[in-house]
Amino acid sequence: MRRLLIALIFVAGLHSRAHGQLHLTNDTTTINRLLQQSDDYYLHRDDKAGIDSALLLAQQAAAIAATHKDAAGTGNSDMAISKALSKAQQRDKAKAYVAHAIQVFADARLLTDLGFAYWEMSGYYNISEQQYPEKMRYIEKSVAAFHAAGNIRKEADALRELADARQIYGDYAQSLVELKQALKLYQSINAQDLERMYDLMGDVSCSLGNLNDAVQYGLLAIQAAEKAHDTTLQVCTVYNHLGITYYYLNEYVTSASYYAKALAVAEKYKSYNDIYLIGFNYGNNLIRQRKYMECNQHLGNILRKYPNADTPYLVLYTTSFLANYSVLKDIPNAQRQFNRLQQLTKGRTLENDAARSVYGAEIDYLLASGQHALARQYLEADEKLLSTNSTLIQLAANQIAWVRLDSAVGDFRDAFRHFHRYAILKDSIFNKEKTHHIAQMNVLYETNKKDQDILLKEKNIELLNQKAKVQSSELVRANQTRNWILGVILLLIIITGLLINYSRLKQRTNQQLRVQQKEIEKNNLSLQKLVAEKEWLVKEIHHRVKNNFQIVQGLLGTQSGYLKSEEAVNALSDSQHRVQAMSLIHQKLYQTEKLSAINMAEYIPELVSYLRDSFNIKPVIQFNLQVAPVELDIAHSIPLGLLLNEAVTNAIKYAFPGSRAGIITITLKRNRDHELVLLIKDNGVGLPANFDQDHVSSMGMRLMQGLTGDMDGHLSIHSNGGTEIQVAFPYHFTTSDASYSATADLTNLI
Numbered sequence: 001m002r003r004l005l006i007a008l009i010f011v012a013g014l015h016s017r018a019h020g021q022l023h024l025t026n027d028t029t030t031i032n033r034l035l036q037q038s039d040d041y042y043l044h045r046d047d048k049a050g051i052d053s054a055l056l057l058a059q060q061a062a063a064i065a066a067t068h069k070d071a072a073g074t075g076n077s078d079m080a081i082s083k084a085l086s087k088a089q090q091r092d093k094a095k096a097y098v099a100h101a102i103q104v105f106a107d108a109r110l111l112t113d114l115g116f117a118y119w120e121m122s123g124y125y126n127i128s129e130q131q132y133p134e135k136m137r138y139i140e141k142s143v144a145a146f147h148a149a150g151n152i153r154k155e156a157d158a159l160r161e162l163a164d165a166r167q168i169y170g171d172y173a174q175s176l177v178e179l180k181q182a183l184k185l186y187q188s189i190n191a192q193d194l195e196r197m198y199d200l201m202g203d204v205s206c207s208l209g210n211l212n213d214a215v216q217y218g219l220l221a222i223q224a225a226e227k228a229h230d231t232t233l234q235v236c237t238v239y240n241h242l243g244i245t246y247y248y249l250n251e252y253v254t255s256a257s258y259y260a261k262a263l264a265v266a267e268k269y270k271s272y273n274d275i276y277l278i279g280f281n282y283g284n285n286l287i288r289q290r291k292y293m294e295c296n297q298h299l300g301n302i303l304r305k306y307p308n309a310d311t312p313y314l315v316l317y318t319t320s321f322l323a324n325y326s327v328l329k330d331i332p333n334a335q336r337q338f339n340r341l342q343q344l345t346k347g348r349t350l351e352n353d354a355a356r357s358v359y360g361a362e363i364d365y366l367l368a369s370g371q372h373a374l375a376r377q378y379l380e381a382d383e384k385l386l387s388t389n390s391t392l393i394q395l396a397a398n399q400i401a402w403v404r405l406d407s408a409v410g411d412f413r414d415a416f417r418h419f420h421r422y423a424i425l426k427d428s429i430f431n432k433e434k435t436h437h438i439a440q441m442n443v444l445y446e447t448n449k450k451d452q453d454i455l456l457k458e459k460n461i462e463l464l465n466q467k468a469k470v471q472s473s474e475l476v477r478a479n480q481t482r483n484w485i486l487g488v489i490l491l492l493i494i495i496t497g498l499l500i501n502y503s504r505l506k507q508r509t510n511q512q513l514r515v516q517q518k519e520i521e522k523n524n525l526s527l528q529k530l531v532a533e534k535e536w537l538v539k540e541i542h543h544r545v546k547n548n549f550q551i552v553q554g555l556l557g558t559q560s561g562y563l564k565s566e567e568a569v570n571a572l573s574d575s576q577h578r579v580q581a582m583s584l585i586h587q588k589l590y591q592t593e594k595l596s597a598i599n600m601a602e603y604i605p606e607l608v609s610y611l612r613d614s615f616n617i618k619p620v621i622q623f624n625l626q627v628a629p630v631e632l633d634i635a636h637s638i639p640l641g642l643l644l645n646e647a648v649t650n651a652i653k654y655a656f657p658g659s660r661a662g663i664i665t666i667t668l669k670r671n672r673d674h675e676l677v678l679l680i681k682d683n684g685v686g687l688p689a690n691f692d693q694d695h696v697s698s699m700g701m702r703l704m705q706g707l708t709g710d711m712d713g714h715l716s717i718h719s720n721g722g723t724e725i726q727v728a729f730p731y732h733f734t735t736s737d738a739s740y741s742a743t744a745d746l747t748n749l750i
Contacts, residue, residue: 027064031073034061038080042087055084071108075101079120095124111149118142119158127169139165156185164200170388172207179204195224199238206245209392209428215249218242233274236265240278247281248393252289259285272306276313283320292324312354315344319361326361326368334365355385356394363401372409379405396425552579597631600640600668607641608648608666615652624665630676636731639707640678646700647680647725655684655723662722671728675713678727687719 034057041054058080065073078101085094098121105114119142125135139162146155159182166175179201186194202217221238224230243258259282266274279302286295299317303309309317318341325334345358359382366375382398399422406415476494480487604627612623632640648664656662667679693701693715704725708715713729 027068028070028073031061031064031070031077034058034064035076035080038084042080042083046087048088051084051088055081055088058084071104072110072113075104075108075110075113075117078104079117082120091124095121098124111145112151112154115142115145115149115151115154115158118145119161127165132165132169135165136162152185152189153191156182156189156191159185160197160200163204167200167204167207172204176201176204176208193224193228195221195228195230195238196234197221198224199234199241202245203241206241206248211245211249214245215242218245231265233265233269233271236262236269236271236274236278239265240274240281243278243281243285247285247288250288252285256282256285272308273313275306276302276309276316280313280316280320283317287320287323287327290327292328296321296324311344311348312350315341315348315350315354316357318344319357323361323364326365329368331369334368338362338365356382359385360397360401367401367404367408370408372405375405392425392428396422399425597633598637599629599631600637601627601629603637603641604644604666604668607644611645611648611652617652620659620661621652621656622663624663626665626667626669628669630668630670632676632731636711636729639710640727643678643704643707643727644680646704650700651680651682651684651723655682655686657685660684673728674730675728676731679724680726681722681724683722686722687717691717691719693717 038054038057038061041050041057045051045053058077062074062077062081064070065077078097082094082097082101085091085097098117102114102117102121105111105117118138122135122138122142125131125138127135139158143155143158143162146158159178163175163178163182166172166178179197183194183197183201186197198217198221202214202221205211205217206214218238218241222242225235225238239258239262243255243262246252246255246258249255259278263275263278263282266278279299283295283299286292286298299320303317318337322334322337322341325331325337341358341362350358359378363375363378363382366372366378379398379401382401386394386398399418402418403415403422406412406418472494476487476490479490605625608623608625612621644666648666651664655664662682662684665679665681667677667681669677671677693705704727705715708727708729711727711729713727716726718724718726
C-alpha cells in the first residue's frame with residue numbers, strides 16, 4: 001500500500017511538472033507573438049495610433065514575462081517598449097528601458113541579446129565631441145558581448161559599425177585597424193556579402209592618403225557587388241568612392257567613368273541627395289581638367305533638372321561656380337558668387353569637408369581679386385579647421401594656398417617654408433611605387449575576371465570530354481560482347497588514339513609555352529622601356545628645375561637694373577649666386593648617368609669658377625682646391641653648395657680690401673670620425689677682434705648656421721692669419737666613396 005501511494009505521488013508530480021512546462025511554453029509563444037505584432041506596428045506605422053498600439057503590445061508582453069520571471073521575455077519587451085517610446089519622441093524614457101534590458105540580459109548571461117542591447121544604447125549618442133566617447137563605449141561593449149557569445153557574424157557587424165563611427169569622427173587610423181579585424185572575422189565564416197565592408201575600407205584608406213589600398217578595396221567592393229548581382233544604391237556609393245580615389249590620383253578619365261556610373265544608379269532610384277553630391281564631385285573632376293565652362297554648364301544642368309536642392313548642396317554648387325570664375329579671372333561673376341556664398345553660409349555651421357570646400361573657393365577668389373589681407377584671414381581660419389580633423393590631401397592643399405599668398409605679397413621666405421611642407425605632404429601621399437602598384441591591381445582585377453570566364457569554359461569542355469569518354473567506353477563494351485577479336489582491335493585503336501592525342505596535347509603544350517615565353521620577353525622589353533622613360537623623366541625634371549633657376553636669376557638681374565640702392569643691388573646679386581649654386585646641382589644631375597648623387601670634385605670647381613668670373617677677380621685672387629672625389633646626394637649637395645657660396649662670396653668681398661692679392665683655400669675631405677669636413681680658408685685681413693659667431697645676426701651667417709643644421713653638422717669660424725670657416729657633418733659613404741682614404745684629395749689651383 002505504501003509503495004502504491006509513493007507511485008501515485010510521483011506520477012502526480014510528473015503530471016504537475018509537465019503541465020507547468022507546457023504552460024511556460026505557451027506563455028513564451030504568446031510573448032513572442034505580442035512582440036512580433038509590436039514590431040510590425042513600429043516598422044510600418046508612424047501615426048500616433050500605430051505607435052500607441054506598438055507600445056501597448058510590448059507592455060502586455062512585459063507583464064506576462066514578469067509573471068513567469070522570463071528574463072529573455074522581459075529584456076526583449078523592454079527593448080520593444082524603448083523603440084516605441086523613441087519613435088514617440090520620449091527619448092529619456094526609452095533610454096531608461098534599454099538600460100534596464102541591459103541589466104536583465106547581463107544578469108541572465110544572455111550574451112547575444114546583451115550585444116543587441118548595447119548596440120541599441122549606442123544609438124542614443126551622436127558623434128559630437130561630448131557624446132562620442134560614450135557612444136564608442138557602448139559599441140565596444142556590444143563587440144565584447146557578441147565575442148563572448150561566440151556569434152562571429154554579429155561581432156564582425158559590430159566591429160564594422162564601430163569603425164564606421166570612428167571614421168565619421170575622423171579617427172581614420174583606428175578605424176582601419178578595426179575594419180581589418182572585422183574582415184578577418186567575416187572571412188573566417190566564409191561570408192560573401194562584403195561589398196559594404198570593402199567600400200568602407202577603401203573610403204578610410206583614401207582619407208588616410210593610402211590611395212593604392214583604396215583602389216584595391218574599391219575594386220574588391222565592385223567584384224562583390226557583381227558577384228551578388230547588386231543593383232541597389234550601395235553600388236552607387238561604391239562607384240562614387242572609387243571615383244573620388246581616382247580623382248585624388250589625378251586619373252580624371254577613370255574617375256569620370258565611375259562618377260557617371262554612380263550618377264546613373266542615383267537617377268534610377270531618384271535619390272536626390274546622391275544626385276547632388278555625385279554631380280558636385282563630377283564638376284570638381286572637370287575643374288581639375290581645366291574644363292571650367294563645361295563644369296559650370298554641368299552644374300547648372302543638375303540644378304535645372306532637380307531644382308529643389310537643400311541649402312548645403314546649394315553651398316557646394318556655389319563653391320564650384322566661385323572657383324571656376326576665379327580661375328577664369330571673371331571677377332564680376334566671381335564677386336556675385338562670393339556674395340551669394342556668404343548669404344548661404346551666414347549663421348550656418350558647416351561640416352568639416354563642406355567648410356574646407358567653401359574656404360578653398362573663397363581663398364581662390366580673394367587671391368585672384370588681389371584681396372590679400374582678407375585671403376590671409378581665411379587661410380588662417382582654414383588652417384585652424386584642419387588642425388582638429390583633416391586628411392593629408394587637405395593639409396597639402398592648404399600649404400600650396402599659403403605659397404600662392406606669400407608669393408603674391410613678396411614674402412618668399414615663408415613661401416619657400418610652406419612649399420617645403422607641401423612637398424613633404426605630397427611625397428607621403430604619392431610615392432614612386434604607388435602608380436605602378438595601382439596599375440597592377442587594375443590588371444589583376446581584369447585578369448581574374450578573364451580567368452573566371454576561361455575556367456567556366458574549361459569546365460564545359462571537360463564535361464563534354466567526359467561524356468565522350470563514357471560513350472566511347474559503352475561502344476567498346478558492346479563490341480567486346482559481340483566479338484573478342486574485334487574488341488582487341490578496337491582496344492588497339494583506342495590506345496593508338498590516346499597516343500596520338502597525347503602527342504598532340506604535348507605539341508599544343510609546347511606551343512603554349514613558346515607563346516608564353518614570347519609574351520614574357522615582350523613584357524621584359526616593355527619594363528625596360530618604362531625604366532628608360534622614368535630615367536628620362538627624372539633628367540627632364542632636373543633640366544626644368546635648372547631652367548627655372550636660370551629664369552629666377554634673370555628676373556633678379558632684371559630687377560637689380562631698376563634699383564638705385566646699392567645695398568638692394570648687392571642683396572639681389574647675392575641671391576643670384578645662391579640660385580646659381582642650386583641650379584648648378586640640377587645641371588650636374590641631368591648631365592650625368594647618376595640621377596641621385598653629385599661628384600663634389602666636379603661641382604665645387606665649377607661653382608668657384610662661376611663666382612670668380614662673377615666678381616672679375618682672376619688676376620688678384622687665386623683659389624687652391626683640395627676636393628676629395630666624394631659623391632653627395634641632393635639633400636646634402638644643396639646645403640653644401642649654398643654654404644660654399646656664402647663663404648667664398650664673403651671672402652672675395654671682404655678678405656682682400658683695396659685690390660689686395662690673396663689665396664682662398666677650399667678643402668673637402670673625410671676626417672677620422674667618419675665625417676665630411678668642408679674648410680674655406682683665406683689669408684686676408686681676418687675677422688674683427690670682437691667677432692662672436694653665436695651673436696651675429698646677418699642673413700649670411702644665419703643662412704650658414706641654418707644650412708649646417710639641415711645637415712646635422714656643426715659650424716666653426718676662426719681668425720688665424722685670415723678667416724677660416726669649417727663645417728663638419730656626418731655622411732653615410734657609398735661603396736664608391738669609401739674607396740678613397742681619409743687623406744686622399746684632388747688638388748687644383750685656379
